[in-house]
Amino acid sequence: MKTRDRILHTSLALFNEFGEPNVTTLQIADEMDISPGNLYYHFKNKTEILVELFSWFEQQMNDLLDIDDFSASVEDQWLFLHLVFENIAQYRFLYQDMVNLFGRHEKIGLRFKRILEKKRKATILICKTLEAQGVLTATDKEIFALAENIVLTATYWISYAKVMHGSQGDSELNQGVFQVMSLVAPYLRAEEREQLQVMGEAYL
C-alpha cells in the first residue's frame, strides 16, 4: 500500500478508536513508524486527512443511496439497512460528537447534512413505493414523520449503543437494523410484520 493510503487508513482507525479531536498528526506518524515530515509531505495538516476520509465516506454512502430500483421484500430492506449501518460503523468517528466536529469544520458539516437529507428522501421514496404496493399503510404526514425518525435512529444508534450498552460489536449493528425496522413495523401488512419479527429473532 502506498504511504498516502496507509496514512488515510491509519487515521481512520485512530479517529474511530479515540475520536478525531483526540488524535494528532504526530500520533498518526508515530503509529505508522514514519517521520512527521513524511506525513506532512502527503498532508499539510489533519484537516486535509479528514476531508479526504469524508470524501470516501460520502462516495460510498451516495452509491448506497442512489436508489432507482428496489425490492419491497423485508429481507432486501434488512440487507439494505445493514449496508447503511456498515458504512456508518466504518466511519463512526463522523457520527460521534458531531456538534464539536462540524462546529470546527463547517463545510464538512454541510456535506454531512446533505447526506442526511438524501437519506431522508430515499426513505420517503421507499415508504411511498411500499405504500403504492399495498405493503405499507400510512398517510403522507405519517411517512414524513417516520422518515425523520428513521434517519435520526440510524444516525445515532451507534453512539446510543455505546453510551447505553457499552458495546461496539457486530450485534450492535443488527440491533440497529432491528430498531429501524421496528419503526416501520406497525405500518406494515400483517404478513411482512410477522416476517420482520422472525428475522429479528434470527439476528438478535
Next chain:
Amino acid sequence: MKTRDRILHTSLALFNEFGEPNVTTLQIADEMDISPGNLYYHFKNKTEILVELFSWFEQQMNDLLDIDDFSASVEDQWLFLHLVFENIAQYRFLYQDMVNLFGRHEKIGLRFKRILEKKRKATILICKTLEAQGVLTATDKEIFALAENIVLTATYWISYAKVMHGSQGDSELNQGVFQVMSLVAPYLRAEEREQLQVMGEAYL
C-alpha cells in the same frame, strides 16, 4: 445571587453555547468579571463545576421520571414529554458530544446511563398501562423496541435538529415532542391517534 451560584449558572450558559470542552475556567471567570482566584476559591477545577451541574440535571430529571400515578390522556403525555425536553434543552451540553464528554468523565457517564435506563423503564411502564387501559395495542416485544426508540429519539433530537435544521429554538422542542409521539401513534386507538394529529398541527 451568591458567587458560587453565579459561577454555576454562567458555566451552564457557556457550556450550552460553546460545548463543555471548548470552555475554560478562565473564560468563566472572565465572563463573570471575577478573578480566577475567586473562582478557584469555590471550585478547584472545571470538573467540580461539571459534577455540580450534573447533579442539578440528575435531580430534576429524576423528579420528572419518578412516576407512580399518571394520566393516559394524549394532552398529559404531550405535556410530560415537553417537560422532559425542556430539561434536556436546559442541560443540552450533556447531550452534545457525549462520547467525548463521558470518555473524559466516566463516573458522570455511568450516572447518565442510569438516567437513560430510568427513562426506558418509565416509558415501558407508561406503554404497559396504556395497553392495559385499551388505549394502546402492542406486544411486550413491540413495547420494548418502542421504548428504546423513544429514549434514543428524545436523547438525540436536539443534536439532530442542530445538524439537520440548524435550529435551537422552541419550535424544535415541540417538533421533538411530536417526533416522539409519532413513534407511539401507530399503536394508539383511532381516537387518540386523531387527537395526536390535531395537537401536532396546533403546535408545529
